Amino acid sequence: MRDSKTLLQDIRKQFPILNQKVNGNSLTYLDNAATTQKPQCVIDSVSEYYQQSNANVHRASHALSADATLLFESARSTVARYLNARSEKEIIWTRGTTEGINLVANSWGQQLKAGDEIILSTLEHHANIVPWQMLAQRNGVVLKIIPLLDNGELDLEQFEKLLSNKTRLVAVTHASNALGTINPVKRIVELAHQAGALVLIDGAQALPHLKVDLQDLDADFYLFSGHKVFAPTGIGALYGKEELLAAMPPWQGGGEMIKHVSFDQTTYNDLPFKFEAGTPNISATIGLATALNWLSSFDRSLLEQHEQHLLKTAIDGCSQIKGFNRIGSASECVSLLSFTLTDQHQQDIGLLLDQQGIAVRTGHHCAMPLMQRLGLPGTTRASFAFYNTEAEVNHFIQTLDSITRPTTVAVESNSSPESLIDKLKVISGWNARYREIMLLGKSAKGLPQQLKTDEHLVKGCESNTWLVINKEPNGTLTFATDSDARIIRGLLVLVETAFNHKTADQICAFDVDGLFKQLELDRHLSPSRGNGLRAVIDKIYQFAQQAN
Numbered sequence: 341m342r343d344s345k346t347l348l349q350d351i352r353k354q355f356p357i358l359n360q361k362v363n364g365n366s367l368t369y370l371d372n373a374a375t376t377q378k379p380q381c382v383i384d385s386v387s388e389y390y391q392q393s394n395a396n397v398h399r400a401s402h403a404l405s406a407d408a409t410l411l412f413e414s415a416r417s418t419v420a421r422y423l424n425a426r427s428e429k430e431i432i433w434t435r436g437t438t439e440g441i442n443l444v445a446n447s448w449g450q451q452l453k454a455g456d457e458i459i460l461s462t463l464e465h466h467a468n469i470v471p472w473q474m475l476a477q478r479n480g481v482v483l484k485i486i487p488l489l490d491n492g493e494l495d496l497e498q499f500e501k502l503l504s505n506k507t508r509l510v511a512v513t514h515a516s517n518a519l520g521t522i523n524p525v526k527r528i529v530e531l532a533h534q535a536g537a538l539v540l541i542d543g544a545q546a547l548p549h550l551k552v553d554l555q556d557l558d559a560d561f562y563l564f565s566g567h568k569v570f571a572p573t574g575i576g577a578l579y580g581k582e583e584l585l586a587a588m589p590p591w592q593g594g595g596e597m598i599k600h601v602s603f604d605q606t607t608y609n610d611l612p613f614k615f616e617a618g619t620p621n622i623s624a625t626i627g628l629a630t631a632l633n634w635l636s637s638f639d640r641s642l643l644e645q646h647e648q649h650l651l652k653t654a655i656d657g658c659s660q661i662k663g664f665n666r667i668g669s670a671s672e673c674v675s676l677l678s679f680t681l682t683d684q685h686q687q688d689i690g691l692l693l694d695q696q697g698i699a700v701r702t703g704h705h706c707a708m709p710l711m712q713r714l715g716l717p718g719t720t721r722a723s724f725a726f727y728n729t730e731a732e733v734n735h736f737i738q739t740l741d742s743i744t745r746p747t748t749v750a751v752e753s754n755s756s757p758e759s760l761i762d763k764l765k766v767i768s769g770w771n772a773r774y775r776e777i778m779l780l781g782k783s784a785k786g787l788p789q790q791l792k793t794d795e796h797l798v799k800g801c802e803s804n805t806w807l808v809i810n811k812e813p814n815g816t817l818t819f820a821t822d823s824d825a826r827i828i829r830g831l832l833v834l835v836e837t838a839f840n841h842k843t844a845d846q847i848c849a850f851d852v853d854g855l856f857k858q859l860e861l862d863r864h865l866s867p868s869r870g871n872g873l874r875a876v877i878d879k880i881y882q883f884a885q886q887a888n
């Protein structure tokens with residue numbers, strides 16, 4: 341036990357980013373299912389490649405290019421060995437899982453005809469849904485969906501009933517990125533093969549946690565992303581059985597994927613190059629090979645045990661918290677915990693955790709059909725890697741617990757507009773300012789239920805946000821807003837304060853971005869936040885311009 345503790349500490353030390361402070365707090369990185377951090381050896385291998393070996397691969401006559409090609413192809417062998425593929429020819433470099441699935445859909449999918457069926461599951465990431473929908477639109481393939489049991493496991497009985505001689509492909513995830521469920525992929529492969537169908541497995545969430553042996557699993561296609569296994573972004577691989585890949589047409593044309601090109605006829609290169617048009621992400625393949633070799637140097641079962649211990653600690657601790665609801669409780673899960681807190685919006689939870697340096701993911705996790713099935717707009721997800729510690733998990737539990745406790749500080753809700761902004765300006769540090777804004781959000785009047793209609797709903801928001809605009813007899817405008825996320829409600833009070841009782845001219849002239857920047861709240865205005873604040877402000881400006 342003592343030894344494994346030291347080992348885990350040593351492993352953690354190899355991740356330089358984990359020592360960072362964010363907003364004055366130590367970073368507690370629990371967003372590993374979105375992307376993992378990189379060990380020093382991976383970072384070094386990428387930088388060494390650029391310092392010592394950078395050249396284009398497979399082409400030039402010079403020594404540097406030969407060196408780069410050797411590293412690049414040896415990285416491919418590493419992936420093949422790591423997954424226990426039969427040969428390097430079965431490993432195609434991609435930008436990641438998403439690109440790999442698109443490759444299969446666009447290339448292998450070409451042979452499918454109207455009425456052929458593809459079976460997906462309710463647990464799929466959008467990456468394993470949308471490419472098949474696009475294919476279905478092109479050639480009339482029918483998609484069938486394996487339903488979900490209430491505990492977050494797939495309904496295998498229903499799966500068996502969906503299988504028929506029309507089934508051409510079963511495309512399912514190995515582990516769910518939203519609930520953690522580990523699917524019985526070996527059984528799924530067996531059943532699908534018995535029905536004469538091929539199987540594609542999305543391994544993006546499985547590979548960081550589980551040892552995968554593709555000859556044993558016997559899947560026909562398997563995909564993963566480097567960035568989720570401690571390697572750089574922009575690299576991943578598609579594994580495909582050689583005879584299948586060999587029979588598939590290329591999907592992107594260009595250099596590298598050809599043998600001979602003339603304007604009359606072009607012949608294609610052999611596997612795996614046939615599917616690798618253009619200059620690849622060479623440095624990332626080297627980083628990926630380094631990450632996999634590094635992982636192989638450990639006793640994986642020890643790392644897995646530690647991750648499962650973290651998960652259990654989190655589940656046990658969180659279960660004591662009032663209003664905590666774990667979403668999904670499959671008998672076998674990778675180390676991630678999806679949950680909701682009664683009466684707390686996920687956006688608020690995410691922000692309050694962030695204030696304590698805890699990085700989690702909130703939202704639909706790119707699995708909207710699954711959220712629909714669960715009847716939830718989204719969840720909060722804490723995902724653990726083996727470099728996380730029990731102390732971090734306890735910090736997470738305690739912070740979550742404190743979120744559910746009522747705040748006692750009172751705030752004057754009818755302070756005059758100027759005084760509110762002035763007050764926020766003098767508060768030092770954005771953390772304290774957030775606390776104030778959350779309190780504002782809590783005490784804000786909001787809108788009466790009858791005004792929270794679709795007519796007033798502002799589109800494009802992670803939370804529901806409403807805006808009502810009134811023109812006063814004296815020509816000024818007033819705004820009333822509401823949101824189901826407290827942080828957004830608070831920020832909207834700020835917006836109201838800035839704009840209310842001003843004329844259209846004054847509104848057009850007012851620099852709200854400047855104000856938010858001054859208060860260090862501008863990240864909430866970025867278009868990618870999708871929190872509705874930007875949309876509300878744009879709507880106000882639009883209205884003022886038209887009223888002008």
Ligand SMILES: *Cc1c(COP(=O)(O)O)cnc(C)c1O
Nearest residue numbers: 436437438465467517544545565
């Ligand atoms: C992350 C993820 C993907 C998409 O991976 P990219 O690296 O973004 O291409 C697909 N499926 C699952 C289960 C994932 O977790």
